[in-house]
Amino acid sequence: MKEANWCWESIEFKVGKGTRVLFWTDKWCGNETLSQTFPQLFTLAGHRNAKIGDMLNLLRDFRTSPEEDSVRWKGEGIGVFGVKGAYKMLIGSSACAFPNRRIWMDKVPTKVSFFAWEASWGKILTLDKLQRRGWQLPNQCFLCGCEEEYANHILLHYTVVKTLWEIALAIFGV
Helix, strand or coil: CHHHHHHHCCEEEECCCCCCCCCCCCCCCCCCCHHHHCHHHHCCCCCCCCCHHHHHHHHCCCCCCCCCCEEEECCCCCECCCHHHHHHHHHHHHCCCCCHHHHCCCCCCHHHHHHHHHHHCCCCCCHHHHHHCCCCCCCCCCCCCCCCCCHHHHHHHCHHHHHHHHHHHHHCCC
16 A cells, blocks of 8 residues: 555545545644644543643534535646646656657767667567467567566666666666
């Protein structure tokens, strides 16, 4: 369930009648559940550190309404879940813009640029692609004989190629 944390962090509950939202374990009042905010009260252990006044202050200005309880998506700020917004949240800041200016340069031969473009989109013809097109071939890398042949293996993960990339990146200080 760890993989779904990004989704749960983007959901908040809108309380209407208050008949469906769980008081302690649903995130309806702030950015944490009340069980996280007041763990001692939640466990009913009789700890005197947690004050009822804290909870009452939190609830003083909250009013219920005649509407049904509902779930609201916080991701895009409009309250409605959208795949596009969820995808943007997933890729977040880890995604970088596609380096098309570095691929399509005057100093690089067109054939090399085209190959880099195709490879970056996973479109180069490898055994896995041929199998998808109906060819009856064993999918085994001709270079190492150990792994299945696919674009990332040939261009990035194959041990010899990986070493070459490490050398090239070290030379250019990347």
